[in-house]
Amino acid sequence: MAITAGDNLNLTPASIQATLSTNYIDFTSGTNDWSQQYLPDLMEKEAEVFGKRTVSGFLNQVGAEEAMSSDQVVWSEQGRLHVTYTCTVTTAASNLITINDHVDTGADYAAASHSVRVGDMVVISTSSGKTAKCIVTATPGAETLTCAPYNSNALGDARIGMSDDDTGVIMVYGSEWKKGVAGQTSANEPSFKSYSNKPIIIKDMYQVSGSDASAIGWVEVTGEDGQNGYLWYLKAEGDTRSRFTDYLEMSMIESVKGSNDNVVDTYLGGASVNVGTEGLFAAIEDRGNKSSGITGVNAATDLAEFDAILAEFDKQGAIEENMMFVNRATSLAMDDMLASMNSYGAGGTSYGVFNNSEDMALNLGFSGFRRGSYDFYKSDWKYLNDKGTRGSLNDQDTVNAVRGVMIPAGVSSVYDEILGKNLKRPFLHIRYRASKMESRKFKTWITGSVGAETTDIDKMMVHYLSERCLVVQGANNFMLLN
16 A cells, blocks of 8 residues: 655754754744644743733722712702802992802802891902901992991091902801890891712623634633733733723723713713713812912922911811822922921931831832921822723823822711712712622623523624712812812
8 A cells, every 4th residue: 555645744854053043933023834843932921911901999098989879869068157258349338248159169159148137247358459357337239248347447447448349259257246235137048059960871882703612722811800821811801800900990080070061961862861980080179179280390399389288278177188190290399398308317318207227228209298287298190191991081181181189088977969978978888780680890691602602603702781879068178180
């Protein structure tokens, strides 16, 4: 019986004993040349060149999560205890004062609803540098008061020393009454401010064909979601899950509410449909504070910026402990600023709550500091540094770049209108839709004919869904660093 060799059987040995480029499989040409006999030196383990790629975890550190069973969450916050408004001296000759708006929010107080009453003692300070202490003698209009100065001579004339259309602030500091007269005839009700937010539905999915799911690759995959092995779909599905987890947090940080009058509203359900949700940045922009200092250009003078922040916090809740989540440039500027406060060591290298020596690594970073009666704890925020997230946006638009946020530590007491009682919660927390039948905190399910075998489609489809919103209570205690 004869044996016939194939026409393309390779029986020719290498001409020389040398390691040549032709000795290896070409994985770059796209042809996958397996027509030679030498085993390539494969580095099977996938290189992790970006370190930890996920950016979530920020909200887990500073907030909490709680279930809800409604289309919106509504809460109320205490108003100011004392009575202070912006005002205008409308007709100085008649000592008339016009109430403009609330001094803390800048919003219209609504006509005839201000809390200044006849008999109240007030301080009026204007932008022209005039201050007068007066008593309210009449309220002739819904927005106007008649004020009589206690010492008109000291101010120069009977017109309380102010000019027409002078703008300023009026503050009630007490009342005075003559003997034998009736008391106050009207009462001040506590101010009521209600806020609301609505959850949004967030979705994603991953799919792989049955053939690819059963194929073994030569790359050993790894990932943040714990995937490991030689099945590439494990890598892809795990990355999709990790990306979706990041989206859950990023959407709570970046989201804004719709205006109910544009294409977005129609696309997501029709005109007059409430779309979007109020994220962290939007809440601070609307109800909180912003700072544009601490640029790092001159770190030695940046302490003045913190002093301005402290002054603003004094006007708000004066919460002593605050957490700062900042980008790398701001973090280093703060380190340099704090280091410049201590020049007693050689070149200032002795700063910190430790004793440096020539035999130890020098710690040039600070995790926190105390200024006045406030404690600040600093942490780098990967979301603001990573090139795949806010890092690239901040490079493009340096004017509106977000360099960090200051968040108060602790809890606040608020009245929950859904539950009908006062509750103590972190200033920052997430509400997700859930009931006894369904939890939409982080929902995932598989369809297709691979593994689950729910349809005749030769694919495995992994679906992800969450419905949630962020509640920012006491946003006046937050600071956004722009």
